[in-house]
Each structure stands twice: as structure tokens, then as C-alpha cells.
Amino acid sequence: MEIVIYGIINSITLSLIAIGFTLVYGISRLPNFAHGAIYVVSGFMVWIFLNMLHLPYLLCILLSLIASGIIGGIIYQLALIRVRGMPISEIIASYAIGLAILEGLRWAGFKGLTYTLPSFLEGSVIILGVPVDFQRIFLVIIGVSIVLFLYLFTHKTKLGLALRGMAQDERAAMMLGIDSDLMAVISMALGSMLAGLAAIVLLPLGNIIVEAGYQILIQAIAVCIVGGLGSWVGAVLASFIIGFAQILTVAYIESHFQMVVALLAIILTLIFRPSGLFGMQKELEERV
């Protein structure tokens, strides 16, 4: 029972982490290697707002969500917009920006185990004989509602439909009067906000550390590749697969192998089904 409940929680954690990355890649075909950096930055922003400016917690969360969205938009507008369509430069530029942010934070003294966020609500409940604290319940609620929200947003609103149009066929979308760069900025800002949200929900469970940026990026990428780059359904499904696999390895083998599970999942996917479970790309485009 414990495995089932914590497996579900872990899976929803993974999908929260990955959904921002897959959103950006799905819409603008931009591998955002700065995803983990934005995650860490928004965690630290909440910490700064909370402990240095002494704002109320909810306000801190809102402010840092907005700020991380703006950071994502700025990264796109200042840097990535100039190298779009050049895969080598896109990868190098976004990776370098992410690295600059993370190592800059480390240099600025944000390291060690002293940075923690308070959880939303202390305490725990017992579900089917397993104690689960309120923060993890919040996590599940927020994760599920984010997925639902994104589904409604992309299927019902005009902006969401425009974003989906971009994802399906950029040229046709442009022909219909959808501003490609504007949509890409929006997708990047939205993706960064989702990374920020993941940070805000997840970080109260542990410390804010800079190294988390790399781990988050790896996990996000693993989920996205297994699910098929750019596919949201695939990402959610893949996070359940990887999430349960990780919990099972922790329970039966050893906790150090969590990262290896992610890597193995990627490699097996690339060997047997390169476009992922729900790949949006056609086989021929992916495989030479």
C-alpha cells in the first residue's frame, strides 16, 4: 500500500517537474536546458521574499511565480529568439544560460542546507494505513489541477488553441495570423511558471540546493523522452511509469539507483521506441 501511495505521489511530482519542459518543447521546439535553473531560482525567490522582505507566504508564491514567468520570457526574448531554428546554438545557448544562473547562485552563497521553505500546512493524515503529510496532499491536488487546467486552457481558450496550432504546424499557424514569436515567448513564460510552481510545491519537502537544478533537468528530460518529446499525455503517463519504477527501486534495491532508473528508461526508450510512448514526431523525422 505504501508503494502505491508514494508511487502516485512521486509520479505526480515528476509530471509537475516535466510538464513545463514538455510544454516549451512541444510548442516552440526549443529544448529549454535552463528549466532546472528556473526551478531553483524560483525556490530562492520565495525564500528571499519570505525571509528578507517578510511578505506573507501566499504573496511570496504569487510574486515568485510571476517573476519566474518573466525570467523565462526574458531569456527567450533576449537570447533564444536570435538563434531559433539553429539546433546547435539553441542547445548551447539555453544550456549556458542555465549554467550561468545555477553557478551564479552558488557563487552568491546560496549553498548548504540552510535554505528551507515552510510547508503550506503542518501535519499529516493517514490514508489507507499510510501516513501522508499535508504538503504531499497539496502536491497531488496541485499536480492534478495543473494537468486539468492545461487541458482546458489548450482546448477551450483562444490563446491555448493558438499555442496548439503552433505546436502542430508552425507555418500554417503563421499563415492564419498567429504571431510565432509571441506564442514562443508565452510558451517559454508559461513553462517557466510551471517550473516555478513545481519548485514552490516541492521545495518545502526538502532543502533548496543548487544541485537540484541539474537533477530536476535530468528527471524532466527523462520523463519527456519516455513520453515522447512534446507530448503532454505521454509526459504524464511516462511520469507514472518512471515514478513507480523509482519507488520500487527504492523499496526493493537501494535509493541511490533512482537516477539510474531515469537513465535506463531513456536508453530503453531510445532503443525500442525512439519517438516515445506518445511521440508527436513522425518516425522518419526522428530516426535516420
Add this chain to the structure above:
Amino acid sequence: MKGSFRKERIDRGIKVRTEGIYAISSWREMGYLIIPRAMLIFGLLLSPVLIPSLYWQRVITYVCIYSLLAIGFDFLAHFVGLVSLGGAFFIGVGGYLGAYLNTYLNLPLYLTIPISSIVGAVICTLLLLPCLPLRGVYFAIITLMYPLIFMRLIEALDILGGTEGIFGVSSFPNQWVEQYFIILCTLFALFLLRRFVNIDVGLVFRAVKDNDQAVRASGINVTFVKATAVFIASLLGCLGGVTLVHIYMWAGMSLFALDFSIIPIAATVIGGGGTLVGAVIGTFILVPVSELLRELGTLRIVFYSLILTGFVIFKSEGIMNYAQRKYHQFERWVRV
């Protein structure tokens, strides 16, 4: 009414002459061809003699190790179209293998270096093989992941010396052997690879970057070509790694450090991608600067990343492409 002008760029006469048999018609033409190359070769060969301080001689050695990585990166990125974000992976595999062979199996230095370069390159190629049949960002992602995961595995499982590392690796007989070995390796790698990409085999590699469907239609196995390229690049990286281990006399988790991934990329972009020699020149600029900035700690990585982003976005041709253009061509204004 003044007419408008545009800039015209024309090859110098001497450049055209030196492309054919007329290159040996006079000293001037021969000098035009030889001087830039000779400057690089003699500059590298004389640098240990000319630089008095022991510390900066050691820096030259590091420059050469980073150059090997950067040449590999440039080759993969601009001739085969694979972006490797994990130079540290090559260094780490080569280094740990060398340290293991040297301390546990007691192999001497002149055996560990070739064995661990080649075996390490085979290991790297096999580990990267699953993402080679695919296009797109997969290769970059996997190469980014491997060094991080290897680092965690070594830390978690406490294998290969764990967090302490492997001590007692034998050193080079003396400092001159060490320096000239790595300098000669760098020069050989540079000129061989330059030759390699310009002969028929190199044409296939470039074709994989530009139009892989055409390569496939020609009956050539694209995955095999890519695997060969990865083997070459990781051979250079592993060679750098095992040399580094013998210089440090120690192998540890810092072999998987980010510096080895980011400096070669930054050096290639700054020096000029697609020229191979640009990568070497880039490291000659970056590594000494990084030694000067040593006390700044991780701010150095921020500094590289920002320079890198700036160059990628605003000046993507890099120093060497610019210099070559100035050397081979002249510009003039013509009336339109």
C-alpha cells in the same frame, strides 16, 4: 547625387595562387601558406621553454588537455552535427580507467595511456550508441546526463575510491616528457583531424550533418558513421583524461566536473566553430584567463557561460573564421 555603395569581398590573388601548383612558385606564396601553421606549431612547441614559471608551464599542459576536448567537440558539432554537452564524461571515463589500470593492475604509464584511451573511447561509444540512430536533441541530452549520473554512482556505491578518489597513480618520468607528450598529441590530433575532414571520408561526415537522408540513400550506414565520429572525439577526450590523471597522480570525482564540459564548448564558440584550429586558440585564451580568475570559484563558470551565450548570439562566427576571412580576402566599396 551620390550613389549608394555596397561592400564587396574578394579573395586575395595570393590565396587563389596558393590553392594550386603555383603555391611553390615563390617564397612569398610558400610563406603565405606556411607562416600561420608554423606560428601555431612552433608557438606550441616552444611555449614550455619560453615560459619560465613552473606554474604557467603546467597551465600550458592543461590548455592542451582542454584543446583535445575542444577539438573533439568542434569535430562532432560542426562536422557531424552532434552537440556533446559532456566533455567531462570522456575525461572521466579515460581518467578512471587509466587510474584503475595503473594502480590495481600495475600497468606502466606507457601502456595505460594508449589502452585507456582506446578502451575508454570504446566504452563511451557503446554507452552513447542508443542515441546515435536518432536526430535532434537526444545526443545533447544523453551526454549531459552521463557525467552527472556517473558522479552520483561513484559517490553512492563507493566504487573506484568513492569520494576520496584513487591515489598513487604513477606520474610522468619528468616534466618535459609530460609537456611535450601532450603538446605533440594536441598537434597531431589537430592536423590529422583537419586532414581527415577534408578527404573523402570526411565528406561523408559532413554529409551526415547536412543531409543524412542523402547519406542513407547512398547506402551508407549513418549510425556507423556517427559512431565512428563519436569514437574519434571520445578517443581525444579519454586521452586527455588519462594524461590528466597521470599529471594529478590522482583520479577523483572532479574528473566529471562541469569545467570539462563547458570550457571546450566556450572555447570552440569563441575560437570559431568548424575550423578545428579555432578550438585550440579558444582554449589558449580561456584556460589562462580561468587560471587568473581561480579565486573567484564558480563565478568562473558563470563568466564562461555568459561569454558563450554572447558569442553564440551576437558573434557566432568566432575569432578564427573572422581572422581567416581577413587573411584570405579583402573588402572594398563598390557603387551599385
